[in-house]
Amino acid sequence: MNANFLIALREGLEVSLVIGYLLITLIQSKKEHLIKSVIYGTILGVIVSIFVGFFLFTTFGELNGNVEHTIEGVIQLIAALLIFYFIYWLSGQSSINISDKLKSEVKIMDSGISLLLMASVFVIREGLELVLFVLSNAHSIAFVGMISILLGIIAAVLIAYLFIKTTINLNIKVIFTLLGILLIFFGGKVFTEGLFSFIDATPLVEQIVYYGFVVISLFILFKNNILSFFKK
Numbered sequence: 676m677n678a679n680f681l682i683a684l685r686e687g688l689e690v691s692l693v694i695g696y697l698l699i700t701l702i703q704s705k706k707e708h709l710i711k712s713v714i715y716g717t718i719l720g721v722i723v724s725i726f727v728g729f730f731l732f733t734t735f736g737e738l739n740g741n742v743e744h745t746i747e748g749v750i751q752l753i754a755a756l757l758i759f760y761f762i763y764w765l766s767g768q769s770s771i772n773i774s775d776k777l778k779s780e781v782k783i784m785d786s787g788i789s790l791l792l793m794a795s796v797f798v799i800r801e802g803l804e805l806v807l808f809v810l811s812n813a814h815s816i817a818f819v820g821m822i823s824i825l826l827g828i829i830a831a832v833l834i835a836y837l838f839i840k841t842t843i844n845l846n847i848k849v850i851f852t853l854l855g856i857l858l859i860f861f862g863g864k865v866f867t868e869g870l871f872s873f874i875d876a877t878p879l880v881e882q883i884v885y886y887g888f889v890v891i892s893l894f895i896l897f898k899n900n901i902l903s904f905f906k907k
Contacts, residue, residue: 678861679820682808683827684760685854686801690849691835693797697790699839712787713794720760720798727799728806731782744872747811751869754811755888757804762892765848765855771826773847811865825841863888 694717701709735746809824838847867885876884894901 677820677823678812678864679809680823680830681857681861682805682812683824684831685858686805686808687828687831688834688850688854690798690801691832692838694794695835695839697794702804709787709790712790714747716791717793717798717855719791720795723795723799725803727803728809731806731810736740748869748872750807751811751865751872754808755862755866755869757807758858758865759888759892762855762859762862762896765851766896768851769848775880811869812861852896856893859889859892859896862892 694713697713698710701707702715770874805824812820834850863885866888867881870884871881
């Protein structure tokens with residue numbers, strides 16, 4: 676499965692769930708007049724994210740070989756660390772905890788400006804993470820890569836809609852866990868490429884580091900299940 680699709684799905688899902696919870700809460704609180712502020716803030720966040728992404732991709736493409744190689748290595752390491760942090764965070768969450776965390780992002784305010792800023796800042800935050808992840812996989816950015824990102828975002832919106840608006844009993848922890856497993860292998864790839872862009876090593880050492888990242892991440896993700904199994 677295309678890494679850009681998975682990354683867009685992961686980031687888009689969190690944004691869609693938070694914005695969706697925010698809109699639903701406004702409706703339930705009978706503050707429909709503030710919905711436009713959330714929508715405008717979301718649109719503003721998307722526009723800023725696209726502009727920043729375009730700027731970074733343009734700048735990245737204009738760098739000379741050595742500088743580009745160094746920056747790409749740093750970006751890959753940061754992306755791998757973000758994936759590792761996501762796995763660590765997910766390992767201690769239940770479906771209820773994840774829903775509570777997402778809902779905690781929703782702080783209802785009576786000011787349209789505050790809601791506009793809140794929505795735009797949240798979208799920009801996740802948008803910049805998406806840009807960072809995609810830059811770490813920059814060699815795949817072409818027409819197919821952009822289509823994969825678009826499809827990932829569309830899939831994220833649809834999943835969030837089903838989770839929030841229908842009676843379908845989606846287990847959000849399962850969805851995030853499946854995404855986490857797939858992202859672990861992508862994280863291992865970018866971590867290895869980023870690390871060995873600065874250090875010379877044999878292919879065997881690179882394989883050991885790659886599988887070390889994958890195994891450690893999988894253990895952290897499922898550590899509670901593993902510990903429970905051995906306690907029985």
